[in-house]
Amino acid sequence: MQLIYLPQSLDARSSYGVRAFRSHFARPVVFVPRRPRLPLLSVKAAKDPSGPKVAIAGISGAVGQEFIRVLTERNFPYSEIKMLASSRSAGKEVEFDGETYVIEELTEDSFDGVDISLFSAGGSISKKFAPIAAAKGCFVVDNSSAFRMADGVPLVIPEVNPEAMADYKLGKKKGGIIANPNCSTIIALMAVTPIHRAVGVKRMIASTYQAASGAGALAMAELEQQTRDVLNNDPVTMNIFSWQYAFNLFSHNSPMTENGYNEEEMKMVKETAKIWGTDAVSIAATCIRVPVMRAHAESINLTLCSELDEQDAKAILSKAPGISIIDDRANNRFPTPLDASNKDDVFVGRIRQDISQPGKSGLEIFVCGDQIKKGAALNAVQIAELIL
Ligand SMILES: NC(=O)c1ccc[n+]([C@@H]2O[C@H](COP(=O)([O-])OP(=O)(O)OC[C@H]3O[C@@H](n4cnc5c(N)ncnc54)[C@H](OP(=O)(O)O)[C@@H]3O)[C@@H](O)[C@H]2O)c1
Numbered sequence: 001m002q003l004i005y006l007p008q009s010l011d012a013r014s015s016y017g018v019r020a021f022r023s024h025f026a027r028p029v030v031f032v033p034r035r036p037r038l039p040l041l042s043v044k045a046a047k048d049p050s051g052p053k054v055a056i057a058g059i060s061g062a063v064g065q066e067f068i069r070v071l072t073e074r075n076f077p078y079s080e081i082k083m084l085a086s087s088r089s090a091g092k093e094v095e096f097d098g099e100t101y102v103i104e105e106l107t108e109d110s111f112d113g114v115d116i117s118l119f120s121a122g123g124s125i126s127k128k129f130a131p132i133a134a135a136k137g138c139f140v141v142d143n144s145s146a147f148r149m150a151d152g153v154p155l156v157i158p159e160v161n162p163e164a165m166a167d168y169k170l171g172k173k174k175g176g177i178i179a180n181p182n183c184s185t186i187i188a189l190m191a192v193t194p195i196h197r198a199v200g201v202k203r204m205i206a207s208t209y210q211a212a213s214g215a216g217a218l219a220m221a222e223l224e225q226q227t228r229d230v231l232n233n234d235p236v237t238m239n240i241f242s243w244q245y246a247f248n249l250f251s252h253n254s255p256m257t258e259n260g261y262n263e264e265e266m267k268m269v270k271e272t273a274k275i276w277g278t279d280a281v282s283i284a285a286t287c288i289r290v291p292v293m294r295a296h297a298e299s300i301n302l303t304l305c306s307e308l309d310e311q312d313a314k315a316i317l318s319k320a321p322g323i324s325i326i327d328d329r330a331n332n333r334f335p336t337p338l339d340a341s342n343k344d345d346v347f348v349g350r351i352r353q354d355i356s357q358p359g360k361s362g363l364e365i366f367v368c369g370d371q372i373k374k375g376a377a378l379n380a381v382q383i384a385e386l387i388l
Pocket of ligand 1: 057058059060061062063064084085086087088089090106119120121122123125143144145182183213214215216217371372375376
């Protein structure tokens with residue numbers, strides 16, 4: 001029997017351990033919480049009889065738990081809220097805004113009378129249930145990739161293209177699906193769009209350094225277990241990934257496509273074109289998993305349509321919504337994933353002229369953003385705010 005310790009960065013409130021036990025491990029394992037098992041997160045939000053009826057599909061997951069943190073941080077108004085997950089979590093309790101909610105199994109009837117649903121239960125669940133919910137007059141904000149590239153489905157970063165969902169308003173339209181972009185796309189475009197708006201971006205090359213939590217809690221558990229294995233001189237445990245993760249890095253685990261780019265890389269290419277509304281910008285990405293628990297980092301190289309001085313780029317970024325600058329050359333202090341963890345903002349630094357491009361036509365930046373927060377839950381709740 002193998003013991004897998006839950007990572008400290010993932011508290012014992014999630015249901016990952018149970019799911020892992022059931023389905024994800026080839027060999028029998030026991031998940032060992034590091035802390036006593038706590039009830040699911042208890043938070044305050046803004047209950048208001050005139051607010052919308054809300055549902056969260058995937059409440060027991062990493063993004064689902066982040067949803068309720070973000071809803072309360074932003075005082076999101078609601079009159080009623082439903083907590084939905086699979087039959088595995090049905091019956092468990094969630095504390096939210098001083099009340100106890102029993103998690104219900106997500107079914108076709110779950111969305112009767114619901115105004116806004118936040119979906120984070122994976123692509124296949126979204127494909128099946130989001131159209132059912134929308135047909136019942138519900139606005140679905142979907143975190144999966146199921147509808148991102150679908151015609152007629154807005155793909156929205158509220159700081160970048162809120163106009164794409166101008167018609168999606170309670171009382172104006174009767175339900176619909178709005179897609180949340182891929183986390184790496186959101187983090188990149190938060191920083192690059194202000195530059196694009198100012199001088200135009202002709203070409204963007206992104207190299208990502210992506211955290212374990214983007215692949216779920218089981219990946220976090222594996223990273224922590226492998227770290228212990230290596231330090232103890234034991235054989236490394238490999239259940240989630242096919243490669244050693246601790247003290248290593250590897251190409252993103254999403255499926256490879258025919259052109260030699262993996263799906264994560266192609267999401268950045270295709271989603272950026274949809275969000276910016278143009279195919280005219282040349283984009284390529286290399287996506288890498290690094291042994292970091294939370295928050296993605298990206299090195300981004302830009303070729304600009306007209307020249308931009310690095311100081312002017314810094315000034316543009318310092319005024320951009322949702323951006324914080326850490327760019328202290330004297331002290332070699334630039335953004336790190338730890339700076340970005342649990343923060344709303346995307347952090348930008350290493351703002352410098354690309355010396356390989358003529359004049360001031362090239363720019364290099366380094367960005368870090370919390371992919372569970374701005375890359376998922378926060379962006380989705382901001383979209384829901386636009387629906388109100
Ligand atoms: N993690 C990230 O950083 C991140 C970032 C951006 C987007 N996303 C996307 O967000 C989604 C969720 O990611 P996550 O990391 O939160 O995953 P997760 O931790 O594995 O959570 C998955 C959630 O889906 C629920 N679920 C699974 N099967 C279900 C079913 N048959 N019926 C109803 N609910 C079901 C699970 O419920 P049970 O607990 O009951 O199984 C759980 O609540 C994915 O589409 C992912 O691609 C994730």
